[in-house]
Amino acid sequence: MTDQRTLAYxxxxxxxxxxxxxxxxxxxxxxxxxxIEKPISVAFDVKNGxxxxxxxxxxxxxxxxxxxxxxxxxxxxxxxEKFNGIIDGKVTPIPTKGITKVNFLLKTFTxxxxxxxxxxxxxxxxxxxxxxxxLNTLCTxxxxxxxxxxxxxxxxxxxxxxxxxxDGDIQIGIADTVYxxxxxxxxxxxxxxxxxDKPRAIMEFNTLELANALFAGTVNSIDxxxxxxxxxxxxxxxxxNVNRILDRVALYLA
Amino acid sequence: MSKFPTFDTTKSRAMxxxxxxxxxxxxxxxxxxxxGQWIPVNRWPSFAEKAQGSYFWDVDGNKYIDYMCAYxxxxxxxxxxxxxxxxxxxxxxxxxxxAPGKVMVECAETLVDTVACADWAFFCKNGSDTTTLxxxxxxxxxxxxxxxxxxxxYHGDFPWAQKIDxxxxxxxxxxxxxxxxxxxxxxxxxxxxxxxxxxAGLIAQPYDHGNFKDNEVASKEYWQxxxxxxxxxxxxxxxxxxxxxxxLDLAGSDHFYGFKADLxxxxxxxxxxxxxSALCGGEHMKATVSGITYTGSYWMSSVPFAACIACxxxxxxxxxxxxxxxxxxxxxxxxxxxGAEHGFDxxxxxxxxLFYLRIANDDNLMLHQEWVAECVNRGLFITxxxxxxxNASLTEEDIKKSIEIAEDAFSVVxxxxxxxxx
Numbered sequence: 001m002t003d004q005r006t007l008a009y010x011x012x013x014x015x016x017x018x019x020x021x022x023x024x025x026x027x028x029x030x031x032x033x034x035x036i037e038k039p040i041s042v043a044f045d046v047k048n049g050x051x052x053x054x055x056x057x058x059x060x061x062x063x064x065x066x067x068x069x070x071x072x073x074x075x076x077x078x079x080x081e082k083f084n085g086i087i088d089g090k091v092t093p094i095p096t097k098g099i100t101k102v103n104f105l106l107k108t109f110t111x112x113x114x115x116x117x118x119x120x121x122x123x124x125x126x127x128x129x130x131x132x133x134x135l136n137t138l139c140t141x142x143x144x145x146x147x148x149x150x151x152x153x154x155x156x157x158x159x160x161x162x163x164x165x166x167d168g169d170i171q172i173g174i175a176d177t178v179y180x181x182x183x184x185x186x187x188x189x190x191x192x193x194x195x196x197d198k199p200r201a202i203m204e205f206n207t208l209e210l211a212n213a214l215f216a217g218t219v220n221s222i223d224x225x226x227x228x229x230x231x232x233x234x235x236x237x238x239x240x241n242v243n244r245i246l247d248r249v250a251l252y253l254a
Numbered sequence: 255m256s257k258f259p260t261f262d263t264t265k266s267r268a269m270x271x272x273x274x275x276x277x278x279x280x281x282x283x284x285x286x287x288x289x290g291q292w293i294p295v296n297r298w299p300s301f302a303e304k305a306q307g308s309y310f311w312d313v314d315g316n317k318y319i320d321y322m323c324a325y326x327x328x329x330x331x332x333x334x335x336x337x338x339x340x341x342x343x344x345x346x347x348x349x350x351x352x353a354p355g356k357v358m359v360e361c362a363e364t365l366v367d368t369v370a371c372a373d374w375a376f377f378c379k380n381g382s383d384t385t386t387l388x389x390x391x392x393x394x395x396x397x398x399x400x401x402x403x404x405x406x407x408y409h410g411d412f413p414w415a416q417k418i419d420x421x422x423x424x425x426x427x428x429x430x431x432x433x434x435x436x437x438x439x440x441x442x443x444x445x446x447x448x449x450x451x452x453x454a455g456l457i458a459q460p461y462d463h464g465n466f467k468d469n470e471v472a473s474k475e476y477w478q479x480x481x482x483x484x485x486x487x488x489x490x491x492x493x494x495x496x497x498x499x500x501x502l503d504l505a506g507s508d509h510f511y512g513f514k515a516d517l518x519x520x521x522x523x524x525x526x527x528x529x530x531s532a533l534c535g536g537e538h539m540k541a542t543v544s545g546i547t548y549t550g551s552y553w554m555s556s557v558p559f560a561a562c563i564a565c566x567x568x569x570x571x572x573x574x575x576x577x578x579x580x581x582x583x584x585x586x587x588x589x590x591x592x593g594a595e596h597g598f599d600x601x602x603x604x605x606x607x608l609f610y611l612r613i614a615n616d617d618n619l620m621l622h623q624e625w626v627a628e629c630v631n632r633g634l635f636i637t638x639x640x641x642x643x644x645n646a647s648l649t650e651e652d653i654k655k656s657i658e659i660a661e662d663a664f665s666v667v668x669x670x671x672x673x674x675x676x
Contacts, residue, residue, distance in 0.1 A: 157418055157419050157425075158419070160417070160418050160419050161419040168617075168618070199618070200617060200618040201618065222279050222288045223274065223278075223279060223280075225287055225288040225295075226270065226274065226279060226280045226281070226286060226287040226288060226292075226295065227270070227271065227274065227280075227295070228294065228295040228296060231294065232293065233293055233620055233623060234618040234619055234620050234623075235466065235618055235619055236291060236293075236466065236619075236639060237465075237466040241419075244419040244420065244421075245419075247419075247421060248419075
């Protein structure tokens, strides 16, 4: 069972949040934002749900928590269900502020989210291109990393897992490629998209291919701990509980 | 320069790979790499070739002094001649038969004569079988639903004993579980009140020997207060003595802590590796258990009963609990001193017979995992996450060698971490 509110948090911070990484890693996304003349910000404000502001410039994209009062475009959304509908393309967002800048939404923002969908839900053929495979894996890594925190904070079963995690940093990563930190304080999880200075636990996948297969759900992490392709160290109970949350990520991102 | 050479585990790795082709996870559960915390995996043996006394040999021919004792069942030493002789003699008479062997009655009588709270014994195969029966009995006896668990519990892997976030577990599987902290009587009362008194039982290990954490022993006063609370509220008190049973006290760990459980679960140390478990209890629970539908194809096999009788008699003759306490103290004192020589603060917790170890120089167990890997890869089999076990064949010479390996491993870790010298 999935929960619409948790899904809304995932859609906001994990899915839309990956636009930050897409704009940094993907040449096509860079091309799309290259047309932006001056920074423009879009805020989503979901009633009884998440709110965040995305700021785009020709140099990249940044997501900040909450609605920036000076945002250029504000999109209030009546419910988590409606917001999830927007992400699914079934509901049309209606801005209440920045009507004159709606062109950005219709063109640039839509082009970026279309590109994100292309990267995150690729065809089997597309994944045969090594560069695209890498892009897909890295973007998925960031999405999954952030989704872990959202599920740990919002989903009822995820909250149970989070309740068993002691304070500290859990570093997850793909060896020599990309890292993220799940920072836990009083059973609340925050994802930081970089390695930890002082992790209390580490889970590292040894290849992009393995990470991709794990995210796609075609292999199991326990098997790969056994053959040494996933390295775990430190307070393994932290890794164990993150893995239980990770198990629910696929449920929400499927 | 390390005094003990590290082991080559090439064949272990190859055999593990072979296993993964036909066995999910290669080695599943507590003996496997994930739950068993093989960190890193290439320093660990995968499969054993043979075992004797306090030792086992892996498929590469490496010899290990074993402080995990198959996670408990090895209580007298692998291949104990007295237990094996009794088992073999029974095997020639019959094992899995339509009418249970008469040795089943003798085994039950042995348990009743040994375990202080036992007026009867019900036999199964694994610890989970007995904890499950115990919770069913509590419900059948009280006609109530909920069971109180104490935090960091482990009562087996049946769905009711797992947690809501484990793969394959539904919220309904664990809907009647209430988790309370250890050593907190107010929490028990609150749980009772919050659930309108619908509490059938309280299941707990005799002390907090949870994994990944320092173990906390209980006091007699604590258990006597819990016993009184259960009596006052009509709650069946179940002691899960699967792990600690017969290692602290042959009369049961409840006896060790000065109280009487209503039901007590045994498995690991019952028959020195022959597969059986037993739920024992007071007369007042016998009729209830008689009425429960519960059986298994091999639960009344005779060979383990014969082994159990021989094992219990030998444990009595050797006074193994006293021996284990002394040996456990000797091992851990030696490890602590060896660690201190190299600047390591090795913390020892839990009962000496089931000692738990943790290097406390860091806050993330990484130094401890490194040390454990260096120990294991030199022939001292310990773990980084779980309490350890002593067996009766362990000699002072074995302990001396164990401490030497531990010291050697500390020296290696110290060398790899010059920052620890300050």
